[in-house]
Amino acid sequence: MKKKASSTVLGSLLFIIIITSIAFSIFSTALDYQIAIKKYLKRQEEKKREKIEIIEIGKDDGNIQITIRNSGSIDVKIAAIYINHILIKTLEHVYIPAGNERKITLENISLSKGDYIKIVTDRGNFATYIVEKEP
Amino acid sequence: MKNTKGISPIVSDLLLATIVVAAFAIVYAATTGITTQMYNYFSDTFNRITEDLIIEEAYIKSGNETVTLYIRNIGEITSKITSIYCNGTLIDQVYGELTIKKNKLTVIKIKLSKKPSPYAPQEITIVTALGSKFTARLITQP
Numbered sequence: 001m002k003k004k005a006s007s008t009v010l011g012s013l014l015f016i017i018i019i020t021s022i023a024f025s026i027f028s029t030a031l032d033y034q035i036a037i038k039k040y041l042k043r044q045e046e047k048k049r050e051k052i053e054i055i056e057i058g059k060d061d062g063n064i065q066i067t068i069r070n071s072g073s074i075d076v077k078i079a080a081i082y083i084n085h086i087l088i089k090t091l092e093h094v095y096i097p098a099g100n101e102r103k104i105t106l107e108n109i110s111l112s113k114g115d116y117i118k119i120v121t122d123r124g125n126f127a128t129y130i131v132e133k134e135p
Numbered sequence: 136m137k138n139t140k141g142i143s144p145i146v147s148d149l150l151l152a153t154i155v156v157a158a159f160a161i162v163y164a165a166t167t168g169i170t171t172q173m174y175n176y177f178s179d180t181f182n183r184i185t186e187d188l189i190i191e192e193a194y195i196k197s198g199n200e201t202v203t204l205y206i207r208n209i210g211e212i213t214s215k216i217t218s219i220y221c222n223g224t225l226i227d228q229v230y231g232e233l234t235i236k237k238n239k240l241t242v243i244k245i246k247l248s249k250k251p252s253p254y255a256p257q258e259i260t261i262v263t264a265l266g267s268k269f270t271a272r273l274i275t276q277p
Contacts, residue, residue: 032177120207
């Protein structure tokens with residue numbers, strides 16, 4: 001009699017453990033999925049809010065100076081500069097707050113009419129500029 | 136008479152325990168396999184959502200088979216490029232670092248199977264180890 005009762009309790013415990021494990025596994029997977037989707041949507045939303053433009057190409061002390069305006073509603077990080085489809089400079093800590101401008105200086109670079117400049121952000125957005133007259 | 140009646144309680148308990156352990160081992164092996172597969176499937180799916188690459192810059196010049204691709208990882212995880220296609224054709228000759236860490240840029244040179252003609256559209260597709268595909272269309276410069 002005693003043996004029968006304890007086996008029932010053990011059986012119930014085992015059942016509860018199995019059900020709890022399955023429920024936990026499903027819940028954990030659903031939570032991971034939700035976090036992944038949330039991150040993806042946030043990234044897409046930030047990418048859409050980001051907008052930069054090159055407003056001026058000038059010269060300062062013989063160096064090329066590119067003025068970039070952040071006309072979006074989110075801070076941007078400038079990641080790379082290309083001239084005529086060739087990587088000129090990668091940037092690590094060049095941030096522009098929303099609504100602000102920032103000048104980037106390029107040393108030992110000369111530009112001529114028709115040169116194609118591309119500035120890329122770390123979110124993958126970019127701004128382009130074609131040099132109309134030699135700075 | 137007693138011998139033919141049945142096995143002793145100790146033997147029966149041992150037998151029962153052995154059967155239970157064996158059954159548990161079979162069920163454990165089966166469920167572990169299934170749950171591992173499920174975990175891998177969902178894990179890859181989650182990673183695919185967080186994986187994002189862009190061809191930041193590329194330039195194709197007519198008559199020149201060599202193309203330089205600047206690829207940036209703008210996703211949340213490290214990505215590994217397994218193959219690159221141009222207009223649906225697998226590119227055999229790929230040079231450069233194919234594993235790209237988060238927020239990092241890699242420069243990859245590929246050699247097209249034939250010389251591109253001016254203004255010809257070139258659809259470059261990058262495939263990663265997780266199975267994600269990223270496509271960019273470029274026009275061959277004259």
